[in-house]
Every structure is written in C-alpha cells, then in structure tokens.
Amino acid sequence: MKKKLLTLLLGTSLVMGLAACGGGTDTSKNKDTTTKTTDTGGGANDVAAAAEKITAQKCSSCxxxxxxxxxxxxxxxxxxxxxxxxxxxxxxxxxxxxxxxGLISGDDADKVATWLASKK
Known part of the structure; x- marks a missing residue:
C-alpha cells in the first residue's frame, strides 16, 4: 500500500512540475511575448539586467x-x-x-542567450 501511495505522489508531483513549465500550444495570433526594456546607455549591464528579469519571469518555474x-x-x-x-x-x-x-522570442531571446552564454 505504501508503494502505491508513494508512486501516486511522485507521479502527481512530476505531472504538476512539468505542467508549470508550459508545453501547451498557443494558437492565438498577434500575441506579444516580449518584455519591454528601456535603454539607459548601460550596454552590457542593461542586457544582463533585462535577461535576469526575463528569466525570472519565464524560466524560474522550471x-x-x-x-x-x-x-x-x-x-x-x-x-x-x-x-x-x-x-x-x-x-x-x-x-x-x-x-x-517559443517561451522567449525575438530580442528577449537574444538577450537571454547572450547572458546565459556568459555563464561559464
């Protein structure tokens, strides 16, 4: 009985964890998924700050x-x-x-990719 309960709990946890990552398809047109950032002239620091914000919103759940x-x-x-x-x-x-x-696209994807590639 304990094995069945443990299996059920682990299975449920796995499903819930994967559901938090998304994976569904969005069929809506014109959906803007980019995060607007303001260029303050800080260059790489602005890119890093924007990338950190984007990953906190889009990636931290997984x-x-x-x-x-x-x-x-x-x-x-x-x-x-x-x-x-x-x-x-x-x-x-x-x-x-x-x-x-497609969780992150456009300029936001480029910022995140640049920032993550710098993490050595």
Whole structure:
C-alpha cells in the first residue's frame, strides 16, 4: 500500500512540475511575448539586467529561482557547455524532455542567450 501511495505522489508531483513549465500550444495570433526594456546607455549591464528579469519571469518555474535547477536542469554554468547560438536555438525550438519552444522570442531571446552564454 505504501508503494502505491508513494508512486501516486511522485507521479502527481512530476505531472504538476512539468505542467508549470508550459508545453501547451498557443494558437492565438498577434500575441506579444516580449518584455519591454528601456535603454539607459548601460550596454552590457542593461542586457544582463533585462535577461535576469526575463528569466525570472519565464524560466524560474522550471530552472529554479537562481537557475540552479528544479524540474529543468541547472543553468548556472550553461555557457561552458553551449554557445550563444545553441542556447538561442533551444529557446526558439525547445528541446525534447520538457523544454517548450517559443517561451522567449525575438530580442528577449537574444538577450537571454547572450547572458546565459556568459555563464561559464
């Protein structure tokens, strides 16, 4: 009986965790998913600040508050494993195993990819 209850609880936790990451398809047209940022002339610091804000809003539910991993993998040193272009490709196209495509797009995806690629 304990095994069945434990299996049920673990299964439910897994489903709830994956549901928090998204994965559904959005069929709406004209949906703007970009985050507006103001250029204050700070260059790289502005990009990093904007990327941190975007990841806090879009990525922390799966990758954890500090991107140390949760349902999704640890991203704190992802730049040592993947290039900016590879990260951008994953952001745009998703990855099997739970990373949905299109969670971040456009200029926001580029900012996040640049910021994550710098995490070595």
């Amino acid at each position: 990758h954890g508050e500090n991107l140390k991993g949760a349902v999704g993998p640890d991203l704190t040193h992802i730049g040592a494993q993947l290039s900016k272009q590879q990260i951008l490709d994953i952001l745009k196209n998703g990855k099997s195993g739970g990373m949905p495509k």
